[in-house]
Amino acid sequence: MKLFLVLLILLVTAAESASIPHVRRFLGHFAGSRLRNNAGAALHAAQYETRYFRQRLDHFSFAELPDFNQRYLVGNTAGLWTPPAPIFFYCGNEGDIEWFSENTGFVWEIAPSFSALVVFAEHRYYGLSMPFGSKEEAYKDAKSLSYLTTEQAIADFATLITDLKRNMSAEDSPVVLFGGSYGGMLAAWMRLKYPHIAIGALASSAPILQFENISPPESFYDIVSSDFKRESMNCFDVIKNSWDVLEAQGKYGDGLISLSGKFRLCKDLNNTEQLSDWLDSAYSYLAMVDYPYASSFLMPLPAYPIKEVCKKIDGFPDGTDILDRVFAGVSIYYNYTGSVDCFDLEDDPHGMSGWDWQACTEMVMPMSSRKESSMFPPYEFDYPAFADECIQSYGVRPRPTWVTTEFGGHDISTVLKKFGSNIIFSNGLLDPWSGGGVLQNISHSIIALVTKLGAHHIDLRSSTADDPKWLVELRETEIKLIKGWINDYYQDKAFTAYSIFPLFI
Numbered sequence: 001m002k003l004f005l006v007l008l009i010l011l012v013t014a015a016e017s018a019s020i021p022h023v024r025r026f027l028g029h030f031a032g033s034r035l036r037n038n039a040g041a042a043l044h045a046a047q048y049e050t051r052y053f054r055q056r057l058d059h060f061s062f063a064e065l066p067d068f069n070q071r072y073l074v075g076n077t078a079g080l081w082t083p084p085a086p087i088f089f090y091c092g093n094e095g096d097i098e099w100f101s102e103n104t105g106f107v108w109e110i111a112p113s114f115s116a117l118v119v120f121a122e123h124r125y126y127g128l129s130m131p132f133g134s135k136e137e138a139y140k141d142a143k144s145l146s147y148l149t150t151e152q153a154i155a156d157f158a159t160l161i162t163d164l165k166r167n168m169s170a171e172d173s174p175v176v177l178f179g180g181s182y183g184g185m186l187a188a189w190m191r192l193k194y195p196h197i198a199i200g201a202l203a204s205s206a207p208i209l210q211f212e213n214i215s216p217p218e219s220f221y222d223i224v225s226s227d228f229k230r231e232s233m234n235c236f237d238v239i240k241n242s243w244d245v246l247e248a249q250g251k252y253g254d255g256l257i258s259l260s261g262k263f264r265l266c267k268d269l270n271n272t273e274q275l276s277d278w279l280d281s282a283y284s285y286l287a288m289v290d291y292p293y294a295s296s297f298l299m300p301l302p303a304y305p306i307k308e309v310c311k312k313i314d315g316f317p318d319g320t321d322i323l324d325r326v327f328a329g330v331s332i333y334y335n336y337t338g339s340v341d342c343f344d345l346e347d348d349p350h351g352m353s354g355w356d357w358q359a360c361t362e363m364v365m366p367m368s369s370r371k372e373s374s375m376f377p378p379y380e381f382d383y384p385a386f387a388d389e390c391i392q393s394y395g396v397r398p399r400p401t402w403v404t405t406e407f408g409g410h411d412i413s414t415v416l417k418k419f420g421s422n423i424i425f426s427n428g429l430l431d432p433w434s435g436g437g438v439l440q441n442i443s444h445s446i447i448a449l450v451t452k453l454g455a456h457h458i459d460l461r462s463s464t465a466d467d468p469k470w471l472v473e474l475r476e477t478e479i480k481l482i483k484g485w486i487n488d489y490y491q492d493k494a495f496t497a498y499s500i501f502p503l504f505i
């Protein structure tokens with residue numbers, strides 16, 4: 001079972017992707033570019049211009065190092081923006097920025113009503129924003145990867161915003177940060193670290209508390225499991241019982257070969273763990289994208305995909321082999337369009353290896369699976385074993401307490417009540433990442449918006465005709481709060497100018 005986190009994109013070698021088990025990524029395999037053909041994508045692509053900014057490799061030293069090109073997308077939607085109208089800045093995640101831009105239509109949709117300029121900045125070491133000229137060089141070793149950190153990424157954003165504003169004489173434009181998932185973590189952290197650069201942040205599905213022992217390590221798998229359980233107890237039980245059956249079958253003489261046939265794999269299995277990981281990923285991602293309408297964020301899927309999976313699993317006559325049920329269920333995830341000839345367990349078009357590095361350095365998010373409540377095989381997060389894997393794969397030892405040292409997290413309510421302002425933490429409780437999210441209001445301007453039926457950053461997605469009422473209301477609340485921040489900012493500026501002015505005459 002993979003227990004790190006998930007995210008996204010680059011071509012990765014099999015050796016890299018196979019090296020760190022027990023990492024749960026935010027988005028994961030199959031996400032992205034090959035699915036980039038929906039109408040929303042074309043719409044937003046027409047709205048922006050792609051630019052590159054010479055970015056400093058190390059913001060925290062004076063060493064002479066090569067610069068790199070950071071990609072960013074700029075859209076003056078409807079041509080309405082002129083300074084000091086606001087700038088909406090999306091903090092790029094661990095993947096191709098165009099793909100995130102396509103899947104966060106909300107930012108594009110609301111920009112015109114704010115006359116806002118929209119900027120989507122790519123995260124270093126992902127997409128086309130590669131230091132050292134190529135992915136191969138950037139990912140070569142621990143030395144070349146050592147500039148892949150959240151602190152550097154946030155400093156990139158701060159530098160880019162400052163330079164962009166100067167170039168456009170937009171110093172007075174307030175900047176609002178947006179981000180979903182890991183990008184949401186970056187948005188929230190950036191608001192706290194760079195309050196002079198951004199006036200507020202909408203951090204959607206941002207598990208900033210999934211570190212150390214702040215949130216229970218079981219929350220991720222417990223939530224996935226309860227998403228299935230709420231559809232059908234039988235479905236939950238079938239999946240829960242399938243792991244032992246799978247492992248037992250793998251032990252027969254030609255068990256791996258017959259499993260490979262049953263699951264229509266392109267290449268024969270070498271062990272059952274590969275298959276378990278593949279199934280684990282399907283269930284976990286299904287929980288993340290259990291949206292109320294058909295979507296193709298990670299994979300093309302029907303509305304409420306977990307319901308469809310369970311319909312399949314439950315739909316067979318009594319006595320049907322448990323693995324046949326499971327296969328039919330996950331085929332909804334991996335083959336909804338019916339166009340897949342065989343399943344390739346190693347298919348990873350988005351190259352998640354960058355996330356594996358981040359998980360092995362700063363982003364250590366402990367995850368366990370508890371026997372009583374989880375439908376996954378029991379697993380206890382074993383930090384020493386995890387650290388050994390990281391040393392083996394990358395030659396680095398993780399720093400599991402660095403994130404909370406740098407950004408906080410422990411006793412966050414007490415800390416942020418007095419210190420922070422203007423952050424929205426939105427979470428949907430179907431989303432397994434919500435277990436590590438901020439789910440309670442901290443102050444009058446650090447607000448938690450929690451929806452019972454929301455999945456992974458659904459609020460940032462484009463609106464659709466099938467949006468349920470709670471989603472429409474959630475977005476309205478977010479817009480109202482953001483308007484409030486911007487109004488406050490303009491009022492404060494005017495007030496300052498007015499009161500200081502007499503001193504200068």
Ligand SMILES: *[C@@H]1O[C@H](CO)[C@@H](O)[C@H](O)[C@H]1NC(C)=O
Binds near residue numbers: 051052164167
């Ligand atoms: C600002 O202008 C300079 C000079 O033209 C350019 O090199 C730089 O890339 C611009 N910055 C941004 C963020 O576009």
Ligand SMILES: *[C@@H]1O[C@H](CO)[C@@H](O)[C@H](O)[C@H]1NC(C)=O
Binds near residue numbers: 268269274345346
């Ligand atoms: C099994 O191992 C072989 C040889 O290392 C490899 O080529 C093949 O891709 C592996 N199969 C799977 C499903 O990973």
Ligand SMILES: *[C@@H]1O[C@H](CO)[C@@H](O)[C@H](O)[C@H]1NC(C)=O
Binds near residue numbers: 331
């Ligand atoms: C995918 O679905 C189609 C249509 O149902 C089916 O013909 C095909 O065999 C499936 N592919 C796999 C690998 O199961």
Ligand SMILES: *[C@@H]1O[C@H](CO)[C@@H](O)[C@H](O)[C@H]1NC(C)=O
Binds near residue numbers: 439450
């Ligand atoms: C936080 O406060 C807002 C109103 O400002 C409210 O809409 C929201 O439901 C509250 N969140 C929680 C989790 O109670």
